[in-house]
Amino acid sequence: MPVEPLSPQEIEERLAALPGWSLDAGRLTRSYRLGSHFAATAMVVHIAQVQEELDHHSDLTLGYNTVALAVHTHSAGGAVTEKDVELARRVEDLAAGHGAH
Numbered sequence: 001m002p003v004e005p006l007s008p009q010e011i012e013e014r015l016a017a018l019p020g021w022s023l024d025a026g027r028l029t030r031s032y033r034l035g036s037h038f039a040a041t042a043m044v045v046h047i048a049q050v051q052e053e054l055d056h057h058s059d060l061t062l063g064y065n066t067v068a069l070a071v072h073t074h075s076a077g078g079a080v081t082e083k084d085v086e087l088a089r090r091v092e093d094l095a096a097g098h099g100a101h
């Protein structure tokens with residue numbers, strides 16, 4: 001089933017409930033800082049598991065002690081959709097357990 005693009009107002013509403021997330025160059029983005037490179041790496045693996053479960057994948061960047069995500073929906077022509085919001089929510093849910101902030 002095709003996913004519909006969210007309107008700018010819908011994106012703002014979703015972002016209001018996702019502190020730390022923003023719309024940057026048409027993608028939902030957030031960066032996290034962690035306690036070590038190993039902790040950041042473990043979070044990347046956890047996010048990869050969620051992305052496989054959802055069959056929805058961000059551009060996921062591992063730094064020394066940072067993890068950054070940028071996501072939009074390829075199958076919706078690069079628009080932001082509920083699938084991106086769902087991934088952002090799932091990442092928020094797991095972030096605290098990794099000590100990410």
Ligand SMILES: C[C@H](O)[C@H](O)[C@H]1CNC2=NC(N)=NC(=O)C2=N1
Binds near residue numbers: 056057058071072073
């Ligand atoms: C075949 C597979 O379901 C698709 O290619 C999925 C994979 N992950 C995806 N991720 C993102 N961000 N957008 C998509 O449209 C998408 N499509």
